[in-house]
Amino acid sequence: MSGYQALTYWDLVAASLFLILNAIFSIALNLGLTRTLIISALRMTVQLILVGLILKAIFIAGSIWWTLLAAAVMGAFAGREIWARQERRLIGLWGPGLGAGAMLMAGCLVTFYGLAGQIRPDPVWQPQFALPLFGMILGNTMTGVSLGLDTLHTTLAKGKKDVEAQLLLGKTRWEATRPAARQALRSGFTPIINAMAATGVVSLPGMMTGQILSGVDPQEAVKYQLLIMFLLGGATGLGVLGATFASIWRLTDKRHRLRLDRLSGGKS
Amino acid sequence: MQLAAKFETDAMLTIKDLQTPLIGPVDLSLKSGHCAAISGPSGAGKSLLLRAISDLDENTGHVSLDGTTRDALPAPEWRRKVAYVPAESGWWAENVQDHFVETPNLAELLQAAALSNALSWQVSRLSTGERQRLALVRALQLNPDVLLLDEPTSALDPSSVARVEALLKARLEAGCAVLLVSHDPDQPSRLEAHRYYMNSGELFENPAPGAIQ
Known part of the structure; x- marks a missing residue:
């Protein structure tokens, strides 16, 4: 077992490349999905980062x-x-x-x-x-x-x-x-x-x-x-x-x- | 016994001050072997009255059968004794057969309703009139003391009407009491029924001739 590979925030930005590509397609093809796609992606990001912070605080507080x-x-x-x-x-x-x-x-x-x-x-x-x-x-x-x-x-x-x-x-x-x-x-x-x-x-x-x-x-x-x-x-x-x-x-x-x-x- | 009739001591079904937010107060008494027919415009509360008697809607007042008050019996037992057949009954399974329990009188009842083979049919293929007659058969299987029927022959052709009325007469002779809602102006006299008229939630006895329908 190789152990745990930590991610940096830059890795996450890179991983969102395809999602951003989807948004660009949506604009190009006029699918009207751009807004919801971007909003839900941002929402998820904020929610999860917050949850991470809160959980960490709770774990430390014990x-x-x-x-x-x-x-x-x-x-x-x-x-x-x-x-x-x-x-x-x-x-x-x-x-x-x-x-x-x-x-x-x-x-x-x-x-x-x-x-x-x-x-x-x-x-x-x-x-x-x-x-x-x-x-x-x-x-x-x-x-x-x-x-x-x-x-x-x-x-x-x-x-x-x-x-x-x-x-x-x-x-x-x-x-x-x-x-x-x-x-x-x-x-x-x-x-x-x-x-x-x-x-x-x-x-x-x-x-x-x-x-x-x-x-x-x-x-x-x-x-x-x-x-x-x-x-x-x-x-x-x-x-x-x-x-x-x-x-x-x-x-x-x-x-x-x-x-x-x-x-x-x-x-x- | 028949002469003392006017007062409720020997009445089979006795209703006093029956009231729901939409109907009443209603007083009514119905003797064993007798039939009462209610007419009146739609929306007058005829069906609501039958629902209240069978305790399907919340209501206040006093209802008793042969001196036993309704509240003294569990509701399912009351509904087996005082059977209500709505104008349109529900069918909760796909096959007709699943709506009937095997009782000794089932075959005979189905034959009297001219539906001997109906058990093997599918509910979705029944006509409105067939449903109406099957719903009546289903209720008669309970051998109720009182029948509350909401327009039992509204969807039937004349020969089926005669058949259902013959069934009802046989029940009346056997001592059952029947309270029916009917829009057929001649049905009450064919069943020798006492006439009532309902309007705006109130029940009147012996309507003026012009008031029927």
Whole structure:
């Protein structure tokens, strides 16, 4: 193993050559993509440099409070993202709260389990391990939960008659919403299932690539990647299940009615 | 028993002060073996009334069946006893068969609705009238004490109307109570129904002849 090759900022400027070329093509061909392309590239650069600085500061400080604060900020952003990605949302505090709650419960539980049980840094909250792990778990759970809830709410809103037809035949609210729940779970689980199926064949996962690039033995990198994938799959599953059933509970009531009045309307 | 009829003690379905933000307060009582027909302009709240009775929309007031109040029963059980068939029912699976449970009376009911072979069909290929009759069959399978029917024959040709009305008469004779919403001015008399009229969320008994439709 050759060890880690550090990059200079000039290396980065050189690496952006092709991206700048794309921008020039876009101007030449009048594709109208120039602005968005440049803005997102700049945005990414600023965001990542900032994150690098912040992470470095947190690592140096080595304080549990700063680590927790960083985790809380990540959770808040992910929660907002879940809310923003749904076309129809639960009204009131349930809208942002339910999805974020399910994601955080699953994410925190699985992160803590992974840290305390398998990775075992000392102390257990050591930010070098806790924050990247929490970030990956949160990101995947966020995608799953937002897809699941979006599908559930759309299916229920469009399939009101179907759900009510089953309620009218004397089925309970859980039985009557089962087709919608199944669809929601399926779409929430799809990204992680696809990721597991394609991993290593089509592309090497980012984290594993990173470890290999920084000089880690590929077999060790694979072990780490598998650990992460199992944790990601577990957290996504828990989050999607929790969010879907909590939302069904909220969108029905004790008298087994479908309560679409607790859902905000779609775009139209 | 028939003579004492006027008051609710022996009424099967009793409704008092039933109210939602859009309808009511509504009072109504319906005896075993009797039929009531509600007419009125669209938007008058006829369907909302049936939804409220089956507890599908939030509502206040007192509803009971044979002296048992609705709130004393779990909602699914109430809806099996007081079966509501909307004007357009939902079909949640692809095949007709998946919407029916095997009950001993299923074949007989399908035959009475002239849909003996329908179980093997696909929902997407059903006509509106076929859906309407199948939805009724689905509800009759529950052997309900009360039937709430929203325009049960609106999409049917005359021979199918006769068939459905025969089915309903048989149910009435067996002691079932039927509350139906109908735009057919002659249907209430064919079913010997007591007439009601609904307008702006209020229910009136015995409308003036000109007021029907």
